[in-house]
Amino acid sequence: MIQLEEAKERLILVGVSEQDGDDTEDSMEELKELVATAGASVAGMVIQKRETMHPGTYVGKGKVEEIRELLIETQATGIVCDDELSPAQLRNLTDLLDVKVMDRTLIILDIFAMRASTNEGKIQVELAQLRYRATRLTGMGRSMSRLGGGIGTRGPGEKKLEVDRRLIGSRISQLKRELEEVRKHREINRGQRTKGKIPIAAIVGYTNAGKSTLLNTLTDADVLEEDMLFATLDPTTRQLELPGKQQILLTDTVGFIRKLPHHLIEAFKSTLEEAKYADYIIHVVDASNPQADKQMHIVYETLRSLGVEDKKILTLFNKQDARTDDEPLHDFLADKTINISAKYGIGLDAVKEALADFLRADKILVERVIPYQDAGILQAVRKMGELLEEEYQPEGIFIKAYVPMELYGKIK
Numbered sequence: 001m002i003q004l005e006e007a008k009e010r011l012i013l014v015g016v017s018e019q020d021g022d023d024t025e026d027s028m029e030e031l032k033e034l035v036a037t038a039g040a041s042v043a044g045m046v047i048q049k050r051e052t053m054h055p056g057t058y059v060g061k062g063k064v065e066e067i068r069e070l071l072i073e074t075q076a077t078g079i080v081c082d083d084e085l086s087p088a089q090l091r092n093l094t095d096l097l098d099v100k101v102m103d104r105t106l107i108i109l110d111i112f113a114m115r116a117s118t119n120e121g122k123i124q125v126e127l128a129q130l131r132y133r134a135t136r137l138t139g140m141g142r143s144m145s146r147l148g149g150g151i152g153t154r155g156p157g158e159k160k161l162e163v164d165r166r167l168i169g170s171r172i173s174q175l176k177r178e179l180e181e182v183r184k185h186r187e188i189n190r191g192q193r194t195k196g197k198i199p200i201a202a203i204v205g206y207t208n209a210g211k212s213t214l215l216n217t218l219t220d221a222d223v224l225e226e227d228m229l230f231a232t233l234d235p236t237t238r239q240l241e242l243p244g245k246q247q248i249l250l251t252d253t254v255g256f257i258r259k260l261p262h263h264l265i266e267a268f269k270s271t272l273e274e275a276k277y278a279d280y281i282i283h284v285v286d287a288s289n290p291q292a293d294k295q296m297h298i299v300y301e302t303l304r305s306l307g308v309e310d311k312k313i314l315t316l317f318n319k320q321d322a323r324t325d326d327e328p329l330h331d332f333l334a335d336k337t338i339n340i341s342a343k344y345g346i347g348l349d350a351v352k353e354a355l356a357d358f359l360r361a362d363k364i365l366v367e368r369v370i371p372y373q374d375a376g377i378l379q380a381v382r383k384m385g386e387l388l389e390e391e392y393q394p395e396g397i398f399i400k401a402y403v404p405m406e407l408y409g410k411i412k
Helices: 024-037 063-075 087-097 102-114 119-134 141-146 163-197 212-218 262-267 292-305 348-361 377-384
Strands: 012-019 042-050 078-081 100-103 201-203 236-242 247-254 280-286 311-318 337-338 363-370 388-394 396-403
Touching: 012 024, 012 063, 024 042, 024 102, 042 063, 042 280, 063 087, 078 087, 078 102, 087 100, 100 102, 102 119, 102 262, 119 163, 119 262, 141 337, 201 212, 201 292, 212 236, 212 247, 212 280, 212 311, 212 348, 212 396, 236 348, 280 292, 311 348, 337 348, 348 388, 377 388
Parallel strands: 012 042, 012 078, 078 100, 201 247, 201 280, 280 311, 311 337
Antiparallel strands: 236 247, 363 396, 388 396
């Protein structure tokens, strides 16, 4: 039996540069990666310099004609605009070009639909997709019908999204109820972790910076590692033993990206908030990427929008093995920075030492003799603190240890 593969979509990328020196070219290169991750190829790229995006067609009329000619010349099947299109822009471009018209947001949502593996992830993706489409249903029948199959129509678990406006509102309400239940469950889990008194560090960073590789190398976790955008979508938490037998929980989070759709930030709030409720932040940066400084800025902007503030930050300049220059990188918002290669395990001992120092700085050094009848407190010291010395004496057990404030009051 002969199996016919679905033809790979060929797309023209379209961007608008509103001022000299902006990051449009970098953003377009990133869009090229996003399109490849979604399973399509790039047939061409068009950037128009103009003071502001055209309210009706995103680019000017002359540029629309240029794109139409390029579509015929390259036999491309559609276009992707680098900014989120309004319903009017989407409808007008579809009418003028008579091809599949998509935007950056739709591509990111499509990738998320492919990547979602847990129930929570699937609910979050479908909710974000439906919210995006709900604002684009009016007068968009033809635009949506041009999507056909493939990119832009995938739902979590590869099911095809239905966009019937009569059903979309009730489906959004149902998904919000389901997500609220999942959120409550996540809060219970988070509360149990907090009750266990083991500190938590959230691993954050730009997409494809190497967060999953770091988690896997440090803890032997089995998280998907791929050299592509948004390889990991669902958060994973693993325990790590630090020097002095201190314990810490590491939580991997979804990667950030420029122009991250607000539909996604809203839908994925409960996942992204892992960083908000963590004790420490581990910021992983792809040091081999020429855009490392800009990517760091985008990560911090996203963290601020989520209300992540006043936390100790350990920044790891990763992928040192792939760097082609010796230019030092700086992160003035971090409490400490370390050069590493998570892939080859370089610098990871220093990472553990730095995390141990973070934990130690938040504890109090005590030297006490614990009466034998209170010896049970030793177990809590070992779990929550760092036991430096232990000596059995006639009157009790002498300890020298770093302990957290909540335990300090219990040690007489």
